[in-house]
Amino acid sequence: MSEDPMNAFVPGPRAAIKGAETGPLGGLTFAVKDLIDVAGFPTGGGNPDWERAHPIPTRHAWIVERLLSQAASAIGKTHTDEVSLGILGENPFSGTPLNPAAPDRVPGGSSSGSASVVAGGICDFALGTDTGGSVRVPASFCGLFGIRPTHGAVDFTGVLAQAPEADTIGWFARDAETFGRVAQAVFGAPLPTSLPNRLIVAADGFAFADPAVAAALTPLVDRLATLIGHRQDRILAPQGLSVWQQAQRQLQTSAAWRTFQPWIDAYNPRFAFAVARNLTLGSMVTDAERLRATLMREEARARLRMLLPPDTILCLPTTPFPAPKRGLSVSDLALPRERISALTCLGGLAGHPQVNLPGATVDGAPVGLSIVGPKGSDLTLAAVARAFAA
Amino acid sequence: MSEDPMNAFVPGPRAAIKGAETGPLGGLTFAVKDLIDVAGFPTGGGNPDWERAHPIPTRHAWIVERLLSQAASAIGKTHTDEVSLGILGENPFSGTPLNPAAPDRVPGGSSSGSASVVAGGICDFALGTDTGGSVRVPASFCGLFGIRPTHGAVDFTGVLAQAPEADTIGWFARDAETFGRVAQAVFGAPLPTSLPNRLIVAADGFAFADPAVAAALTPLVDRLATLIGHRQDRILAPQGLSVWQQAQRQLQTSAAWRTFQPWIDAYNPRFAFAVARNLTLGSMVTDAERLRATLMREEARARLRMLLPPDTILCLPTTPFPAPKRGLSVSDLALPRERISALTCLGGLAGHPQVNLPGATVDGAPVGLSIVGPKGSDLTLAAVARAFAA
Numbered sequence: 031m032s033e034d035p036m037n038a039f040v041p042g043p044r045a046a047i048k049g050a051e052t053g054p055l056g057g058l059t060f061a062v063k064d065l066i067d068v069a070g071f072p073t074g075g076g077n078p079d080w081e082r083a084h085p086i087p088t089r090h091a092w093i094v095e096r097l098l099s100q101a102a103s104a105i106g107k108t109h110t111d112e113v114s115l116g117i118l119g120e121n122p123f124s125g126t127p128l129n130p131a132a133p134d135r136v137p138g139g140s141s142s143g144s145a146s147v148v149a150g151g152i153c154d155f156a157l158g159t160d161t162g163g164s165v166r167v168p169a170s171f172c173g174l175f176g177i178r179p180t181h182g183a184v185d186f187t188g189v190l191a192q193a194p195e196a197d198t199i200g201w202f203a204r205d206a207e208t209f210g211r212v213a214q215a216v217f218g219a220p221l222p223t224s225l226p227n228r229l230i231v232a233a234d235g236f237a238f239a240d241p242a243v244a245a246a247l248t249p250l251v252d253r254l255a256t257l258i259g260h261r262q263d264r265i266l267a268p269q270g271l272s273v274w275q276q277a278q279r280q281l282q283t284s285a286a287w288r289t290f291q292p293w294i295d296a297y298n299p300r301f302a303f304a305v306a307r308n309l310t311l312g313s314m315v316t317d318a319e320r321l322r323a324t325l326m327r328e329e330a331r332a333r334l335r336m337l338l339p340p341d342t343i344l345c346l347p348t349t350p351f352p353a354p355k356r357g358l359s360v361s362d363l364a365l366p367r368e369r370i371s372a373l374t375c376l377g378g379l380a381g382h383p384q385v386n387l388p389g390a391t392v393d394g395a396p397v398g399l400s401i402v403g404p405k406g407s408d409l410t411l412a413a414v415a416r417a418f419a420a
Numbered sequence: 421m422s423e424d425p426m427n428a429f430v431p432g433p434r435a436a437i438k439g440a441e442t443g444p445l446g447g448l449t450f451a452v453k454d455l456i457d458v459a460g461f462p463t464g465g466g467n468p469d470w471e472r473a474h475p476i477p478t479r480h481a482w483i484v485e486r487l488l489s490q491a492a493s494a495i496g497k498t499h500t501d502e503v504s505l506g507i508l509g510e511n512p513f514s515g516t517p518l519n520p521a522a523p524d525r526v527p528g529g530s531s532s533g534s535a536s537v538v539a540g541g542i543c544d545f546a547l548g549t550d551t552g553g554s555v556r557v558p559a560s561f562c563g564l565f566g567i568r569p570t571h572g573a574v575d576f577t578g579v580l581a582q583a584p585e586a587d588t589i590g591w592f593a594r595d596a597e598t599f600g601r602v603a604q605a606v607f608g609a610p611l612p613t614s615l616p617n618r619l620i621v622a623a624d625g626f627a628f629a630d631p632a633v634a635a636a637l638t639p640l641v642d643r644l645a646t647l648i649g650h651r652q653d654r655i656l657a658p659q660g661l662s663v664w665q666q667a668q669r670q671l672q673t674s675a676a677w678r679t680f681q682p683w684i685d686a687y688n689p690r691f692a693f694a695v696a697r698n699l700t701l702g703s704m705v706t707d708a709e710r711l712r713a714t715l716m717r718e719e720a721r722a723r724l725r726m727l728l729p730p731d732t733i734l735c736l737p738t739t740p741f742p743a744p745k746r747g748l749s750v751s752d753l754a755l756p757r758e759r760i761s762a763l764t765c766l767g768g769l770a771g772h773p774q775v776n777l778p779g780a781t782v783d784g785a786p787v788g789l790s791i792v793g794p795k796g797s798d799l800t801l802a803a804v805a806r807a808f809a810a
Contacts, residue, residue, distance in 0.1 A: 079512070122469065122690050294693050295749045300512050302688045306696030359685045 036150045037109075038127040038143035040064050044106040045071040047094075053101030054215050058208065060097060061147045061156040064107040065114055065140075066199070067091040067188035075190050076110040076121050076140070079299030091188025093157060093199050093216070100215040105153050108143025114159060114192045115286060115305045116140045117167050117370055118354065118363065122302050126356055131173045132395040135353035138168030141202070145172040148202040155203040155212050161192045162282050163374030165200035166400060169386035171353035173396030174202045175209040175415055180405045181381030184216060193285035196278075196378035206412075206419035213412035221413040226403070228342040229258040232266035235346030235373060243347050243397050246390040250399045250418075254345060254387075257417055264337060266346065267330070271372040274330055277323035278375035279368075283312030284320055304360050327379050334380040334402075343414060344402045348386045349373060352395035376402070385411040387418055426540045427499075428517040428533035430454050434496040435461040437484075443491030444605050448598065450487060451537045451546040454497040455504055455530075456589070457481040457578035465580050466500040466511050466530070469689030481578025483547060483589050483606070490605040495543050498533025504549060504582045505676060505695045506530045507557050507760055508744065508753065512692045516746055521563045522785040525743035528558030531592070535562040538592040545593040545602050551582045552672050553764030555590035556790060559776035561743035563786030564592045565599040565805055570795045571771030574606060583675030586668075586768035596802075596809035603802035611803040616793070618732040619648040622656035625736030625763060633737050633787050636780040640789045644735060644777075647807055654727060656736065657720070661762040664720055667713035668765035669758075673702030674710055694750050720769040724792075728772065733804065734792045737763060738776045742785035766792070775801040777808055 039061075045068040049055065064074045067087035074081040089095075094104065109124045111117070119142030120126045127146035129137040137146045141158025145168030148156045158165040160178040169176025177200045184199045191197055201216075203209035210221050231251060236244045255261040267274045287309055293299065294309070301309070337344060350369045377384055382405055386398040403411050429451075435458040439445065454464045457477035464471040479485075484494065499514045501507070509532030510516045517536035519527040527536045531548025535558030538546045548555040550568035559566025567590045574589045581587055591606075593599035600611050621641060626634045645651040657664045677699055683689065684699070691699070727734060740759045767774050772795055776788040793801050 120688075122688065295751045298510075298512065298692045298694050298750050300690050300692055301696060302690055303684050303696050303699070304688050306691060306693050307700045309693070310697045310700045360688050361685045 036128045036130065036146040036152060037125050038146040039106045039108055040074055040124070045104060046106060047098060047104040049098040049103040050101045053099065055097060055100040055102035055211060058102045058155065059105045059153040060102050061106055061108045061144055061153050062094060062104055063110050063141050063144045063158045065110050065159050065190040066094060066157055068094055068104060068107060071107060073190060075113045076124060077112045077299060077301070078123055079297050080113055080293070083293055083297050087188065089188060092185035096216060108147060108156065110142060111140035112301055112305050113190065113290060114140040114161060114164055115308060117163055117367055119168060120356070129172055129353055132353055134355055135395055136171065136356050138171035138353055140164040141168050145169060145174060145202050148174055148204055154208050155201050157199065157201050159189060160198050160200045160377065161196045162278065162371055162378050165202065166348050166374055166377065166384060166386050167370060169202055170348035170398035171396060173388040174204060174386070175206055175388060176200060176202045176386045177213070177408065177411070178377050178384045179408045180383045183406065183408060191289055193282045193289065195285060196282060206416040210412040210416045213409055217409055219409060221409050221416065225414055225417060226258055226341045226343045226410060228260045228262070229255050230337055230342060230344040231261060231263045232344055232346035233263045234265050234267060234271055238271055238372060239347040239350040242392045243351055246392050246397060247347055247399050250387060250389050251345060254418060258343065266337070266344070266376065267333070269326070274326070274379060275368065275372040275375045277326040278379050279371065280315045280319050280323040281327065282378055283308055284315035287312035330376065330379040334376065334382055338382065338402070338404045340404060342404070343411070346400050347373060348398040348400040352392045352397040381405060383408040383411055385415055387415055426518045426520065426536040426542060427515050428536040429496045429498055430464055430514070435494060436496060437488060437494040439488040439493040440491045443489065445487060445490040445492035445601060448492045448545065449495045449543040450492050451496055451498045451534055451543050452484060452494055453500050453531050453534045453548045455500050455549050455580040456484060456547055458484055458494060458497060461497060463580060465503045466514060467502045467689060467691070468513055469687050470503055470683070473683055473687050477578065479578060482575035486606060498537060498546065500532060501530035502691055502695050503580065503680060504530040504551060504554060505698060507553055507757055509558060510746070519562055519743055522743055524745055525785055526561065526746050528561035528743060530554040531558050535559060535564060535592050538564055538594055544598050545591050547589065547591050549579060550588050550590045550767065551586045552668065552761055552768050555592065556738050556764055556767065556774060556776050557760060559592055560738035560788035561786060563778040564594060564776065565596055565778060566590060566592045566776045567603070567798065567801070568767050568774045569798045570773045573796065573798060581679055583672045583679065585675060586672060596806040600802040600806045603799055607799055609799060611799050611806065615804055615807060616648055616731045616733045616800060618650045619645050619652070620727055620732060620734040621651060621653045622734055622736035623653045624655050624657060624661055628661055628762060629737040629740040632782045633741055636782050636787060637737055637789050640777060640779050641735060644808060648733065656727070656734070656766065657723070659716070664716070664769060665758065665762040665765045667716040668769050669761065670705045670709050670713040671717065672768055673698055674705035677702035717769050720766065724766065724770040724772055728792070728794045730794060732794070733801070736790050738788040738790040739763060742782045742787045771795060773798040773801055775805055777805055
């Protein structure tokens, strides 16, 4: 227990891999979500029947190889919601990692263990994945910098896929400096020196969040507006966040079903009920519903292209509330889950990069402000985060 | 392992309870399906999250108390499909008990462990429960005598309920003599000396079974006809066995959902995917569908009353095929599951007593012949079984 005070590492031998002797990430340690291959260690995927059904990888995932080559050292693999299907971080097989910023609350998921160990100071940064919010939500709940990069910008090789049209690899850090160093190492380019000069505030996003969250984030928005200038309040989703959310949900759950169906069919794996139910509902999405949702995704992409010309960023609350308490019931969590994804759905729908900025609390628990930029503006967002935290 | 060669007993201290000094079941040992309370031992229900959520019972179930008072001794509790939701006996939490009669095949379920230990000669008889076929199916697959009693005839106190309008407690034995002794002890009356004098052969049931099964059962039907006399071939389900099966399935899955919903909501328990999917589908049965299925159940009851006046029994194949191989995929098992319940659905729908008679094999694996009598004719069926085996 003293070796894993966060209950965040997968049991067994730690996947500790020393990085290159010298490099831009020299001296930094990182943890790896157990969805991402580390050669010689099983990729458990947060589900005992996944681990049993899959061979131990013989190669590192691209992202792990990249970080090691830049002189960062891996210290272990971290718990995840079952095969990344979850947003809260409660996994009945591995237990719920601690949220060090709010110990009676969930850490958020599915990159739960990675957020937990960074927030707990166990390592400098940690890798997660984000399909529907799996980096952004735990970053908000644990008070961390966290990025969902531009879809496709970070090589997904060696990572357990869920919904390939929305899957991304991201990371967490406690401070903007480390966060930016990792971004530079991943993308192989320095942070830009000039910042965007136009800030869109997503009025519908702030209205959708709990009023206490919107109020707590106001000073952060003001600071951002001072930094960027030219603030404009706009509607993000003219059709409604709930309508976008439904499209994203249909696309993501049906894609997850297609991804996992062969494994489910062959192994009849064990899942927490709520996870199996979502997979079952994903199996029931019709072709007509999927086509309609795909059309709406096209429109959401057009909307974000329109709102985000070069040198513009947009901000919205990352989550509509801070982390829920641990151990709530399935029905108590049903609407909160949907509300969270109403704010995060734009990531999977449109594929733009998004960064969570920490710094606000409600009832003592962290809640974050997200910034979203044009596609490919990942390093710019990291530069904004660094300037914001300065 | 040598202490549990059938992989049929729940781990931990064996629930061994000595029966009364003397009585009608003196010298007999029995096992108890882990859905049935034995004081001082957890009722695990085949699911780790059920066991965790429920206190250790302080009283024996009525049936256990009854058997102990008749001088039988309990030797342990046996594996079951998760909270009795399964018909094949494959449980990913506890493993699959051995089918000693066909080791490469499933034992049948949900009373899998009880059938396994009786077939393996570990004890004289064993308790199961039968809602949709959970005694009859493993009896057929393991080559045992097994009874689903008249609904309501055996007190259900202290037993984990699934669908109260269909739940029953039954038992397995290798020989008809022991089988009948248990019946006498449970019902507190001797087996009748006179047998029924009219035999209905369910023509649609035999046509629905695999031709090899119908052929293998023919000598058993002939022996039964010789024993009973006055054989008539009749259609059991004029609407169709598949139509009855659908009604029973809607009633049973929606009842199971109502039974387990509070637990599922509070604990988000782990299930094998196929179990969670069935519960999810059960949650989606509409009131209109349930009303329609209830009306059909009334008609099925009327049909069985019409077919089964006093001194009449009906026979049909217990299962349409012998036990499937172990480890088949979810999709490979989908239709076989439905086919089995097309033959077993009359139990839950109409509530009549039904006894599996062993004695036939197909490809070396057992398959049983069922006899069904009027409500309350449980002891008569046991007498027929004894005469049949003589």
